[in-house]
Amino acid sequence: MTVHTTALADRACLIVHGPDQPGIVAAVTALITRNKANIVSLDQYSDDPEGGHFFQRLVFHRPELSAVMPDIEADLRTTLEPYGMTWQLTDQSIPKRMAILASTSDHCLLELLWRHRRGELNVTIPMVISNHTNVAEDVRSFGIPFFHVPSQGPDKSEAEAKILELLIGNTDFVVLARYMQIISEDFLDRVDVPVINIHHSFLPAFIGAAPYRKAKERGVKLIGATSHYVTKELDEGPIIEQDVARVNHTMTAADLQARGAYVERAVLSRAVQWHAEDRVIRHGNQTIVFTDRP
Amino acid sequence: MTVHTTALADRACLIVHGPDQPGIVAAVTALITRNKANIVSLDQYSDDPEGGHFFQRLVFHRPELSAVMPDIEADLRTTLEPYGMTWQLTDQSIPKRMAILASTSDHCLLELLWRHRRGELNVTIPMVISNHTNVAEDVRSFGIPFFHVPSQGPDKSEAEAKILELLIGNTDFVVLARYMQIISEDFLDRVDVPVINIHHSFLPAFIGAAPYRKAKERGVKLIGATSHYVTKELDEGPIIEQDVARVNHTMTAADLQARGAYVERAVLSRAVQWHAEDRVIRHGNQTIVFTDRP
Amino acid sequence: MTVHTTALADRACLIVHGPDQPGIVAAVTALITRNKANIVSLDQYSDDPEGGHFFQRLVFHRPELSAVMPDIEADLRTTLEPYGMTWQLTDQSIPKRMAILASTSDHCLLELLWRHRRGELNVTIPMVISNHTNVAEDVRSFGIPFFHVPSQGPDKSEAEAKILELLIGNTDFVVLARYMQIISEDFLDRVDVPVINIHHSFLPAFIGAAPYRKAKERGVKLIGATSHYVTKELDEGPIIEQDVARVNHTMTAADLQARGAYVERAVLSRAVQWHAEDRVIRHGNQTIVFTDRP
Amino acid sequence: MTVHTTALADRACLIVHGPDQPGIVAAVTALITRNKANIVSLDQYSDDPEGGHFFQRLVFHRPELSAVMPDIEADLRTTLEPYGMTWQLTDQSIPKRMAILASTSDHCLLELLWRHRRGELNVTIPMVISNHTNVAEDVRSFGIPFFHVPSQGPDKSEAEAKILELLIGNTDFVVLARYMQIISEDFLDRVDVPVINIHHSFLPAFIGAAPYRKAKERGVKLIGATSHYVTKELDEGPIIEQDVARVNHTMTAADLQARGAYVERAVLSRAVQWHAEDRVIRHGNQTIVFTDRP
CATH class of the missing domain: 3.40.50.170 (Formyl transferase, N-terminal domain)
Incomplete structure (x- = not known):
C-alpha cells in the first residue's frame, strides 16, 4: 500500500491483453525468465477461456532494469506478435x-x-x-x-x-x-x-x-x-x-x-x-x- | 431483535404524526402517564421544527392493556384532535x-x-x-x-x-x-x-x-x-x-x-x-x- | 452533519439520566413546554423499563435562550429532584x-x-x-x-x-x-x-x-x-x-x-x-x- | 460463484508452493502448455521475492482430463522436484x-x-x-x-x-x-x-x-x-x-x-x-x- 521508492527500483509492470489462446502465459513467463527477471506479482483474467479476451498484469524485478528495457521490449515485440497481443511495459520507479x-x-x-x-x-x-x-x-x-x-x-x-x-x-x-x-x-x-x-x-x-x-x-x-x-x-x-x-x-x-x-x-x-x-x-x-x- | 412473545404482552405501539407544534410531545407523554403506562421506547423526528411535519413512535407497557385500549384510544382522540395529528395505536402482542x-x-x-x-x-x-x-x-x-x-x-x-x-x-x-x-x-x-x-x-x-x-x-x-x-x-x-x-x-x-x-x-x-x-x-x-x- | 452556527443559536442540549420510573418523560417534556421551548430532537433509552436506568438526550430551541437559561436550570432542579435524576444542560451555540x-x-x-x-x-x-x-x-x-x-x-x-x-x-x-x-x-x-x-x-x-x-x-x-x-x-x-x-x-x-x-x-x-x-x-x-x- | 457442474468438467486445480525462485512460474506454465491444457485462472503470491515462500493456485482446462491425470502428475513430479516445491492436483469435477x-x-x-x-x-x-x-x-x-x-x-x-x-x-x-x-x-x-x-x-x-x-x-x-x-x-x-x-x-x-x-x-x-x-x-x-x- 505504502509506496517505498527503493522497493520500486528495478521494477517494471507489464500489461498484456488480446485474444485468449493456449500458451500465452507460458510464452510471457518464459520471456521473463530468459531476461533474468523475477516475477513479483502476476494477475490475469480471461473473460472466456474459449475464444475470449485475455488480460494480464505482471510485475517483475530485474537488476539494472533501465539498461535492459530496450532488450526486453524487443523480445516482447517478437514474442507477442504471433499472438496478436497488445502490451505495455512501464518502469515503476518512474512515477x-x-x-x-x-x-x-x-x-x-x-x-x-x-x-x-x-x-x-x-x-x-x-x-x-x-x-x-x-x-x-x-x-x-x-x-x-x-x-x-x-x-x-x-x-x-x-x-x-x-x-x-x-x-x-x-x-x-x-x-x-x-x-x-x-x-x-x-x-x-x-x-x-x-x-x-x-x-x-x-x-x-x-x-x-x-x-x-x-x-x-x-x-x-x-x-x-x-x-x-x-x-x-x-x-x-x-x-x-x-x-x-x-x-x-x-x-x-x-x-x-x-x-x-x-x-x-x-x-x-x-x-x-x-x-x-x-x-x-x-x-x-x-x-x-x-x-x-x- | 429476537421477538420474545412474553416481552410483548401488554405492549402497544403508538404512531403520531402531523404538523409540528410546541407542546405535542408533552401532550402525548402526559397522556401515557395518566393512563398508567410506562414508556419503553420513544423515537421522534421533525423535518423542520418551525412549521414542519412531526413524526413519533412510542412503545409503552400498560398492565391489562387489552382491557383499557378503548379508554386510551378515546383519550388519544380527545387529546390529539386540537393538534390535527394523525395517530395509530397497535397492540404489539397481536402479530x-x-x-x-x-x-x-x-x-x-x-x-x-x-x-x-x-x-x-x-x-x-x-x-x-x-x-x-x-x-x-x-x-x-x-x-x-x-x-x-x-x-x-x-x-x-x-x-x-x-x-x-x-x-x-x-x-x-x-x-x-x-x-x-x-x-x-x-x-x-x-x-x-x-x-x-x-x-x-x-x-x-x-x-x-x-x-x-x-x-x-x-x-x-x-x-x-x-x-x-x-x-x-x-x-x-x-x-x-x-x-x-x-x-x-x-x-x-x-x-x-x-x-x-x-x-x-x-x-x-x-x-x-x-x-x-x-x-x-x-x-x-x-x-x-x-x-x-x- | 454539517454544523450551521446560525442553526445552533438558541439551542440547548439536555441530558437526563437516573432510575427509570413512570412519568419521567412527561415531567421533562412538560417542563420544556412551560418554558416556551420547542423540542428539536429527543432520544431516550432505558436498560430495563422495570427498575432499570433511564437515559435521555433532548435538544430544544428557545428564543433568547441565554437570558432564560438560569430559569430553566432552576425549573430542572425543582422538577427532577423528586425523581433522583442527574441532568446537564448545555448551550449548543457555545462550542x-x-x-x-x-x-x-x-x-x-x-x-x-x-x-x-x-x-x-x-x-x-x-x-x-x-x-x-x-x-x-x-x-x-x-x-x-x-x-x-x-x-x-x-x-x-x-x-x-x-x-x-x-x-x-x-x-x-x-x-x-x-x-x-x-x-x-x-x-x-x-x-x-x-x-x-x-x-x-x-x-x-x-x-x-x-x-x-x-x-x-x-x-x-x-x-x-x-x-x-x-x-x-x-x-x-x-x-x-x-x-x-x-x-x-x-x-x-x-x-x-x-x-x-x-x-x-x-x-x-x-x-x-x-x-x-x-x-x-x-x-x-x-x-x-x-x-x-x- | 454458482457452481455449474458442466463448467467444471475437465477442470483441475493445481496448488504449488515452496521456496520462491526465478523460473518457477515459467516452468509451471510451460508444463500446462505442453500437456495441452488451457489456463482458466492463475493466482500467485510470494511473501518475499528475494528468498521468500511462493504460493500459486492455477486452474486449467484439459479435454479428457481424467485420462491424462497420471501423465500430468508424472510431469509435475519431474518438473517440480528440482525446485523443491510442494504441489497438489485436484480434479474439480469431483466435489x-x-x-x-x-x-x-x-x-x-x-x-x-x-x-x-x-x-x-x-x-x-x-x-x-x-x-x-x-x-x-x-x-x-x-x-x-x-x-x-x-x-x-x-x-x-x-x-x-x-x-x-x-x-x-x-x-x-x-x-x-x-x-x-x-x-x-x-x-x-x-x-x-x-x-x-x-x-x-x-x-x-x-x-x-x-x-x-x-x-x-x-x-x-x-x-x-x-x-x-x-x-x-x-x-x-x-x-x-x-x-x-x-x-x-x-x-x-x-x-x-x-x-x-x-x-x-x-x-x-x-x-x-x-x-x-x-x-x-x-x-x-x-x-x-x-x-x-x-
Whole structure:
C-alpha cells in the first residue's frame, strides 16, 4: 500500500491483453525468465477461456532494469506478435505525472495531496489548476504549483486553451477532483492522456441537476460515488471504482452532500492509486481492475 | 431483535404524526402517564421544527392493556384532535398477518420463513401463494399453507381475482418475495393493505429488462437491492431499505445475480421486520424509518 | 452533519439520566413546554423499563435562550429532584474547547483539523500540543496554536506539568490523536476533563508491543480501531466507537498499519463529534451513544 | 460463484508452493502448455521475492482430463522436484465430501445445506452428525443423512469413537457448524482431514465463558466471527475468514448473540466455499486465501 521508492527500483509492470489462446502465459513467463527477471506479482483474467479476451498484469524485478528495457521490449515485440497481443511495459520507479483540476471543493483535492505526501500514491503532481482561488494556499502548502484559470461566460474555449497550454507535455493523466466545468470533446482529443472523474451516484439514479435534493425527495437510504474515465459520452465512461454510504430521513440534502464528500474522496483516491499503479485495463466500456483490495 | 412473545404482552405501539407544534410531545407523554403506562421506547423526528411535519413512535407497557385500549384510544382522540395529528395505536402482542407471494426463486421466501420460525419476525404467515409449484414442499415443511395460482396468458385478471379471494380478510400486509408478475392498479385498490416489494438496483440505474447483463456491460463495481412499498407507479414507491454488494470484472451476469440474491434477502427481511414492528411511517413518497439498526 | 452556527443559536442540549420510573418523560417534556421551548430532537433509552436506568438526550430551541437559561436550570432542579435524576444542560451555540495531543503521526490530527475547518465539528481548538515538532507547520497553517513539549527520559512528570499548565482552564476535553506517551493517573486527576483516545484493535486481540506484526503472524483478515474515554485502567475505558478494515495475506505489517490509519482517523473523528454534540453518556464502563449514524 | 457442474468438467486445480525462485512460474506454465491444457485462472503470491515462500493456485482446462491425470502428475513430479516445491492436483469435477457436526443451533447448518442445494458449494454432504436431535427433520428434508450421537457425561471418548466410525473413509473435510463440544487431540489425529470451525470474536477479545455478556458489559460497538482450521491449540488455528456486525447499547446480550448468528453463517459459508475450491493454502499459522471476493 505504502509506496517505498527503493522497493520500486528495478521494477517494471507489464500489461498484456488480446485474444485468449493456449500458451500465452507460458510464452510471457518464459520471456521473463530468459531476461533474468523475477516475477513479483502476476494477475490475469480471461473473460472466456474459449475464444475470449485475455488480460494480464505482471510485475517483475530485474537488476539494472533501465539498461535492459530496450532488450526486453524487443523480445516482447517478437514474442507477442504471433499472438496478436497488445502490451505495455512501464518502469515503476518512474512515477506518472498527475495534474489535478479542481473548483472550490477541497475534499477530493486535499485527500490526494495528503496521500501523495504520505507516500501512498506513486505519482508526481506537477500542478493543480482551478477556476477558483480558494484552494490556492492549501495546495501551495503542500509544495505543489497552483494555477488559476478562470472560466467565466458561456464560451469555455479560451479557458480550455489555457489549461491545455499548461498540461500538454507535462502530465501523464489528469484528475478532475470535483472540477465543476464540462470538458469539451475537443479538449479530450487534444489533451490525449487519460482523464479520471468522480461524481455522485445513487440507487436509483437521479439524473440532471440537484441530485441530492431529488434523492432526499425519494427517501433514498444509500448515497454513492463513482469514479470513471472520461469519454465523449461525459459521465458514461468505464467505471474504475464505486462505493456508498448509508443515509436516512433525518439528513437534509446538504447533509447528504456532506456525507457524500467522504465517499467521493475515498473512491477517487482508490481509482487514482490503481491507475497510477497500472492496475486498470480499459476494455470497451468496461474496466479490468486488478485491485489491491483485500 | 429476537421477538420474545412474553416481552410483548401488554405492549402497544403508538404512531403520531402531523404538523409540528410546541407542546405535542408533552401532550402525548402526559397522556401515557395518566393512563398508567410506562414508556419503553420513544423515537421522534421533525423535518423542520418551525412549521414542519412531526413524526413519533412510542412503545409503552400498560398492565391489562387489552382491557383499557378503548379508554386510551378515546383519550388519544380527545387529546390529539386540537393538534390535527394523525395517530395509530397497535397492540404489539397481536402479530400482523403477512401473506407472501412468490414465483420460482426461494432465497427471499425461505429467509422470511426461517426468520419467522426463529422468532425474529413479529408476524404470523397465513399463506404463501405462488404462480409456480417448486417451492410448495419447502413452504409446507415450515408448517405454512401453500396455494398455487398459475398465471398463464396475457390476461392476469383471473389469477389476480383468485389471489384476492385468498387474501382479503386474511392478511394485514403482503410481501412480494421475488414475485415476477406485474401487479395491476385494480389489485392494489382491492387488496387494500400495504404491499412490500424487493428489486435489484444499480449504480447507475439500468432500467428495463436484463439489468444484470447491462450492469456487467458497463462494468459496475456494486450491485444493490431496494425494498419499497408498491404504489401505482410500480417500482417508484417509497423506499424502506437498500443495500449493496461489491462485484468485479471476473463475475458473469449470472454471478452478479447470484450475489444479488444475498443482498435481496437481507434487505427484504429488514424491510419486513421494520414494517411488522410499525417502525416505518409513509410520508408522501418518503419513509421515516425508526430502525433498530445500530 | 454539517454544523450551521446560525442553526445552533438558541439551542440547548439536555441530558437526563437516573432510575427509570413512570412519568419521567412527561415531567421533562412538560417542563420544556412551560418554558416556551420547542423540542428539536429527543432520544431516550432505558436498560430495563422495570427498575432499570433511564437515559435521555433532548435538544430544544428557545428564543433568547441565554437570558432564560438560569430559569430553566432552576425549573430542572425543582422538577427532577423528586425523581433522583442527574441532568446537564448545555448551550449548543457555545462550542466545547478541544485540545489535541499528538506525536509524529498526522493522520488523526489533520482529519480533525480539516473537519473542524469544514464546519463539521462543533468545537473550538485552542491548541495542539506535541512531543515532536514535525506537525507544527501543518497545525499552524490551519490557524491553530501549536506548542512543543518534549518528553525525553523516563520521568514524564515535568512534561506532564507543562502540558497541564497549558491545558487547565483552556479546554473542555482532550483528544489523544495518536499521542504515543502513557498518561499518568495523576495527570488524569488534575486535568479533570474527559480525555478521548484512539488505538488499534484486532480480532482476536494482540496485546502489548508490535500488534500489527503479531496480527500478521496470525494471519488476521480484519484490523480495527477503538476510540474510548481514558480511565486509570488505560486502554480499558468505556468504548465510544469502533470500526474495522479488511486485510489479507499480501499485506505486510507496515501495510496493515498504513491501512489501519484510515480506520483510526474515521473512528476518532466520529467519537469526537459525538462527544462534542453531547451524544455520549458514560454509565459505568459502558457508553450510551445517541449517534447520528443512519 | 454458482457452481455449474458442466463448467467444471475437465477442470483441475493445481496448488504449488515452496521456496520462491526465478523460473518457477515459467516452468509451471510451460508444463500446462505442453500437456495441452488451457489456463482458466492463475493466482500467485510470494511473501518475499528475494528468498521468500511462493504460493500459486492455477486452474486449467484439459479435454479428457481424467485420462491424462497420471501423465500430468508424472510431469509435475519431474518438473517440480528440482525446485523443491510442494504441489497438489485436484480434479474439480469431483466435489469434496463435507461432513457437518452440529449441536442445537441451526443457523450455520441450514445456510450450508441451502447453499449446497442452490449449487453454490462444490461439495457433497455425506452426513450431518449432531449430539442433539432437534435439527434432524430439517437436515433430512434436504435429502441429507442425519446421525444422532449423544455426548453425555464427562467422558467424550465413546461419543468421539462413534463419530470417527461414521466419518473415516467417508469425508474429505469436517465442518463444525456451531458444534458445542470440545474436540480432543486424539480425535484430530485420527480423523486426519481438515476440520473447519466457526466462533464468535470481539474487539477486544473476551475469552472464556459468556463472551456476549462480557462484550455487553464493556459496551462494544462491533461483534464478529472467525472461521479457522482446528489445531491442537483449539481456537488458535489459522484464520480463513472473519467479519463483523455493528451493535449498540440498546441490544441485550441475547440480541448480540442473535445478530452474531448472521455474521457466523456468512463467515463460515465463505470459509467452506474457499476450502472446497482449494483457495486456501495453510502456511504455518497463517493462510494464503485466493478468495473470489471482489
